[in-house]
Structures are given as C-alpha cells and as structure tokens.
Amino acid sequence: MNSSLQRLYQIVQQASRRIIGLMSGTSLDGLDVALCRLHGHGPATRLELEQFATVPYDDEVRRRIRQVFAGGSTGHVSLEYLTLLNPWIGRLHADMVLDCLRHWQVAPADVDLVASHGQTVYHAPAHQHQHPDFLGQNATLQLGDGDQLAVRTGIITLSDFRQKHIAAGGEGAPLAAYGDYLLLSSPDEERLLLNLGGIANFTYLPRAGQASNAAFSTDTGPGNTLLDATVRTHFPGLPYDEDGRLAAAGTVSEPLLHALLDHPFFAASLPKTTGPELFGAAYLQQAQESSATQMLGPEDLLATLAQLSARGVAQAVRQAFGPNAELAVYMSGGGAHNPALRNALQQQLPGCRFATTEVLGVQPDAKEAILFAVLANEAVAGQPVSIGAGRQRVPAVSMGKISWPD
C-alpha cells in the first residue's frame, strides 16, 4: 500500500485529528491559519482551536493576486500569469504554515492534515456570468495548488473544496452551512450565523432535530469589499476604515443607496452567491453616475456603503423570515469589528439579537479557516454531510481533493 494512504488510514481511525484549516478570502488581508483538534465527526464533532493566526499578505503578494483577481483591474488576464500564480500561491501558503508551526513549536509530523481553501480568483455562478457558451453552468476558481502544500510541509493536504459542490449541483459556495450545521446547531435556539467578510453571507440553522432541511446558507451582497476599495482609493496607505471612524463622520446618500440596491442580485431568490466580480469598481461607478452622486465625499461614500452591506443582509433576512424576523444572530468575519456596519444592521433588523460567535466558543476571525478543517475531517472520517437531503442547494457531499507529500 502507498505509505501516505496507510498514514491516512491510521489518521481516519484516530478518535481525534489535528487539522490545519487555511482560508484567504476576498479581502486579500492575509492567510487565516487555524490549528484545530477535531474530536469525532458528523453532528458529534467537537472543536478545540489550539492556535490561530492571520499571516498578513504584503503589498507585493496583493499586487500579484490582483493581476488576476476578479478578472484583473483591466479586465484582461494573462494566462501565463495565472498559471504561474497557482503553484506560487501554494508555496507561499506552505511557507506561511511552516512559519506558524515553528512559532507555535509544533512539528509538522504532529499535524494530521492540512485543509486548504486556496485563493478565490474568480467566482462565476450561472446567474452572474450568463456567458452564452456556458448558460446555466456554475464555476469557481481557487489558486494555490494542494500538491505544493503537501510536498513542502510533508503533511497530507486536502484542497479545492468547492468543485465537488458544483459537480453535485451547488454554486460552489457558501460552504459555511456544512461547518455551521455540524458545530453550531442548538437544540433550543434558531440561529443565524452571519459572516461579514469581503462578501457577506449567512447560515440559517433551525433548532437541532427540527426541520433540518430548512438549514441553508446564502451570500447577501457586499460586506467589506466596496468599503475597503473606497478607502484604498481615497486614503492611500490605509487598508480599511478602522472601527468605522470615517463612515461615522459621513452621511448616507439616499439617492446612491437606492441606485446601488437597484441591482437584480438583491431581489433574486435565496440561496445565491456572488463576489467582487459583480460588486466592484464598475458597479459603484455606474450607480454613482445614475444617481448623479460622483461628487460625494469619501466619508459619505463610506457611510452609504456600510448601509448598503447592512441592507443586503437585512433584505435577505426579511426575504427568508418575513418582515419582523426575530432571530439570534451570531456575527463573524472582519466586518464584525466595524461599528458602522454593526449599528446599521441593528437598525435594519430591530427584532434580532446580535452577538459574535465568540459566545458560542468559536473565535469570529477564525471561523472560516475552521470550516475547512471541519470539511476535511468529514471527507476523511465522516460521511457526506446531509443537510435537508440536498435541498436548498446544499448537496450532501464530502469535499476536498487529496494530495500526498511523496
């Protein structure tokens, strides 16, 4: 038997597994590295987060990824550049993992698996691309080859999780439903797990044991992506609007907000996914032109964009749960640190109670990286995760491709 396969067979039989979950999202702020100890599998999964770090991307890393990210700033991408980036990101992520392990004084041999999301560079759900050659087909592309991670770290690696979801009828995202369902379902509370990353999304969890086919997750529109881009344009050197201070100094422009919300994405049925391909500079520019708000100051622009992210979430919540939704909302992602966003959300959803996932024992910044560790755990030791027999575009599948170190 292949010795790595033998090692995997042994890992599968352990009562718990030590898995590193990796996520680098649409904000391009860095690589989230979560060293997890996962006991058991399926609904019995228990998580211990042993270590967590966000290894920041420097300007050069961001520059390289932006050459292709969401189609690149010019709309033209070099196929050679894209090809070169794939193994390069894999090596970059491997070196970041090895640095973290050194810092945490954990030997790579003491880690069972790496679960790597990779860097999304393009997300093309059917409703968004409408390319005449591929009508009705969903596609998504994450770079950072898993073989590079496996060979460089010596740890068996699972990667490229989204392709199976698409093969089984999903849009390749959001995958959060699977991890949230396994880790955060409650017997006595209906929950909304709201992630405010570059793109905002939520998972709805009914009370455990009740109508489990009602669980689903959906993107709701921009989270921080337009806010960050606006800060970069108007305040060079600042990565984002820290603690929403700039937005707090501005006033919401109703005409611009109206024009931004006029996009069909917001009225489309749930669940749905999106990305910066849609919610980028062109979308904002068009809305400013149609509402004659090109002269708006940057603070007013930021106040309006924070309101837009909150309205996207609120609209999806109302669409799913009616106008007076009363849910326990647990926030995660970088936007949970932004009071401008949080306040706008509370105003929009007055019936809901807000907290962060911290109170559920899951560090809000680590939640997405943990998700991939949980998915890898299921892929090797569990069953396809079944949430409502595949309804609500949550196919019952296991996800992730396996790379051997040798």
Ligand SMILES: Nc1ncnc2c1ncn2[C@@H]1O[C@H](COP(=O)(O)OP(=O)(O)OP(=O)(O)O)[C@@H](O)[C@H]1O
């Ligand atoms: N203190 C803060 N004040 C305001 N905004 C913040 C703060 N901390 C983080 N953020 C926002 O959070 C962003 C990073 O969020 P996060 O790491 O969740 O995104 P991501 O994982 O890349 O996104 P996605 O979930 O879409 O993949 C930053 O770019 C910034 O906009």
Ligand SMILES: CC(=O)N[C@H]1[C@@H]2OC[C@@H](O2)[C@@H](O)[C@@H]1O[C@H](C)C(=O)O
């Ligand atoms: C294609 C892609 O990378 N999508 C991300 C992105 O970031 C947030 C939102 O858009 C979400 O749909 C997804 O990530 C999380 C981890 C998910 O799949 O649940």
